[in-house]
Amino acid sequence: MKTTEFLNRGISYVTFTLLLALYFAIVVNIPIYKELVNIFLSLDQVKIGFIITIPIFFFAALNFLFNLFSWPWISKPFFILLLITSGMVSYASYNYGILFDTGMITNIVETDTSEASSYLSAYSVIWTLIMGVVPALLVFKVKLKPIGGKWLRFTFTKVLSMLASLAIIAVIAGLYYQDYASVGRNNSYLKKIIIPTQYVYSLSSYIKENYLTTPEPYREIGTDAKQSQLALEQAKKKPTLLVFVLGETARTQNYQTNGYNRETNPYTNMLDVISFKDVSSCGTATAVSVPCMFSQLPHRDFDRSKADNQDNAIDIMQRAGIDFLWKENDGGDKGVAHKINKIEVDRKQENEFCNGETCYDIALLDKLDDQIADMKGNRVVALHLIGSHGPTYFQRYPKDKAFFQPDCSRADIENCSVEQIVNSYDNTIRYTDFVLAQTIAKLKTLEYKYNTAMIYVSDHGESLGENGMFLHGMPYGLAPDFQKRVPMMLWMSPGFKQAKHINTDCLAQEAQQTATHSHDNVFHSLLGIMDVETNAYDGKLDIFKTCRAS
Structure with a gap:
């Protein structure tokens, strides 16, 4: 029939x-x-x-x-x-x-x-x-x-x-x-x-x-937040400018500074950058990791609905009088920057940075000097990168930065060899390193006006074919370390080190510690380094605290 x-x-x-x-x-x-x-x-x-x-x-x-x-x-x-x-x-x-x-x-x-x-x-x-x-x-x-x-x-x-x-x-x-x-x-x-x-x-x-569930009542935390008297006095003379670069899909295993055998960090290698060797992410996807790292809730207790209904580190810093700007090139802040000034890169434009669908991360630095100048007092700028987001790795870097060859210049990466996929991914890491170096270069030009520093941390890692697995987003308990270990890097100007009384050798040694750092440190380290005094702060989770002279 x-x-x-x-x-x-x-x-x-x-x-x-x-x-x-x-x-x-x-x-x-x-x-x-x-x-x-x-x-x-x-x-x-x-x-x-x-x-x-x-x-x-x-x-x-x-x-x-x-x-x-x-x-x-x-x-x-x-x-x-x-x-x-x-x-x-x-x-x-x-x-x-x-x-x-x-x-x-x-x-x-x-x-x-x-x-x-x-x-x-x-x-x-x-x-x-x-x-x-x-x-x-x-x-x-x-x-x-x-x-x-x-x-x-x-x-x-x-x-x-x-x-x-x-x-x-x-x-x-x-x-x-x-x-x-x-x-x-x-x-x-x-x-x-x-x-x-x-x-x-x-x-x-x-x-x-x-x-279908009634959301929890919004909970304000850190209502007592204020900047230390010393930080306020310094702001009148030479304000603090911290650039927090939030990466996307970068795994620590492919970072030259953390032992990888390829030149993926040639731009920051000579810039006195401190690299933290072993940092755990809170999740394996942006929707979890970004809200989690800015939340007071630790990874073991994290719940997205609860985090969305209480103050995060950004809210507390703003309450303390710190001016905050969020610049976006990754499709959204996942609700963490809902109360502050945000600028989103227009990916529909076509120019040297954008092709009408996506933009290279260097676009985040465009007009940054003027935007910083419009801020007041001690200030923090968050740059949210598209970084190494797949599967279209090839769209994350311009052709003249395609260092590792042959790369995979297509979206259906399953039809590329693992070698091509890894080459494309490593090109994204190398390009992110270029963007970080350019950010540092810009901060150096502003040292006469501000005490400048940059913190970089990725939201989660990526699988590149290990055990037949690609991309990210596996349930945390089942995910391989490739999706859960992320890079974290720190650069500080001489003025910043002096103003914050930081022992660089101590911090460099701290960065070498294994199994001691995670996204849980971000909330408290931001509050600590910006000298925000509040009962929401826990010094034991502040990566700077033990290396700062009182």
Whole structure:
């Protein structure tokens, strides 16, 4: 029978659901089969019967679940949407090893259009069309047999199909429970790869937390904040100017100053920069790490909804009378700069810095002198870089800065070699180093007016093909160190060191310590170095405190 005849003749809801469950079990879930192959290859022995039952188990489980949503009027819209989104999820999971937990959903929702477009490629579009859109069109076209008044019969056949699914699951459990339990316990992340259950659950959790839950009352902290008398007196003579550079997707393992065997830091190497060797990020995605590092909440207690509803380090510094400016080139401050002056680089312009879609980070330094001059007293400027954000690494640096070759000049990095991907990524690190050196050069020209310093820290790291994983955003407990170890660098002018009474040798030695620094230090170090006195400050987490003369 031809497909068109089959579609026009019509099928029952039970058959419709069975076919969808079969398609999802066999085709859409290829990411988990890819992962299972790697697991099985690492084991000494695997039962053939156990392997054969896995797609049968998925088919039975999905058939049971899909029957819950296979009803007149809602079946087609629901499964059309499910197929299209599942096609996208399948692409990201299979090619990049991405897991769609609640944190990843948050990151997706907060991604701007420019960043989202960087994931588009001919390959991703074709994958989504074949995997999701074409099946969705078939669902749209298929004719479902009307129920008429036979609701009892309809319900009976649906329940019978669901009971049959449970019976299949029970038989499989009876035969291979120990095998499933063993693989599941040793690889607990596998459940996060199953499509569509994981991403649908994560999406529903996100909606519940953000739209169906009453937010906590806003909590002001550090209400007693004020600058020290010495800081206020110095501001009248020679104000402090701290530039806080917030990086994007830079991992410490690819920093020459931290032991990497490639020249990724040639510009800052000769600039008396202190590099902190071992710094842990708070998250593996911008949506978590940026709010976390500015929050008083430590990583172990961090909750985004709670952090969004209380003052952060920026709010407290502003309350103390410090003038703060945020310059943005990464699609958003994630709510941390909601009360201060913000300037966003216009990525729609076309000039030496921008191509109409994205801008090089050097654009953040444009007109910075005038913007600093418009500020008052002691001041902090935050520069939010797009840094090493993938997969379009090649768009983060101009062609004359493509030092490592051959690089990957395309968005679908899965079609580049790992060597090309690493070269492109290292070019982004090297270009960020160039931007940092230019920032320092600018601060040096302003030393006659201000006591200047620069702190650089990245929000999270990146996977570059290790264990078949790319990009970032893995659940923190499962993420490799490549996504959780970030660079942190510090430069200080002579005037800044003198005004803040900093022992440089002490601080350089402090930077060599391992497993002692993290994003938890940012909140307290900013308050400390800007001499903000408040009960919200904890000196034990201030990286400067032990190296400052009282």
